[in-house]
Amino acid sequence: MSDIILSTRTFPPSGTQDLGIIYGISCLSSNFIRDTKASIRNLTVGGELGDYAEMIQKGTELAKSRLISEAERVGADGVYGVKIATPQVAGGAAEIIMYGTAFKNV
Numbered sequence: 001m002s003d004i005i006l007s008t009r010t011f012p013p014s015g016t017q018d019l020g021i022i023y024g025i026s027c028l029s030s031n032f033i034r035d036t037k038a039s040i041r042n043l044t045v046g047g048e049l050g051d052y053a054e055m056i057q058k059g060t061e062l063a064k065s066r067l068i069s070e071a072e073r074v075g076a077d078g079v080y081g082v083k084i085a086t087p088q089v090a091g092g093a094a095e096i097i098m099y100g101t102a103f104k105n106v
Helices: 032-043 050-073
Strands: 016-029 078-085 093-105
Touching: 016 050, 050 078, 050 093
Parallel strands: none
Antiparallel strands: 016 093, 078 093
16 A cells, blocks of 8 residues: 555645656546447436446546556655546547646655
8 A cells, every 4th residue: 555645735735845747647448338338328218327437437546546656656755736637538438637746745
């Protein structure tokens, strides 16, 4: 388990030095069967698209893991101002970008 602290605070913790902006990015694709199943559900009964929700959850966990790995790589003690962006670069895909400012305790 990592000791990296993640925070959505917009101000750096006191007694720290900024190390710069870091990112954790994931992009998971769907498949034909998943897309067809989601389209049929969307056109008929509605409700949650469980396969897509699971894909987004996995993508978010992967982006967070990569953000923490990047923080460890730069020698950070934590990351503040953490935000999540979800651009769409392709249909049927889950793109997750998690970013923030790495800091080191001084």
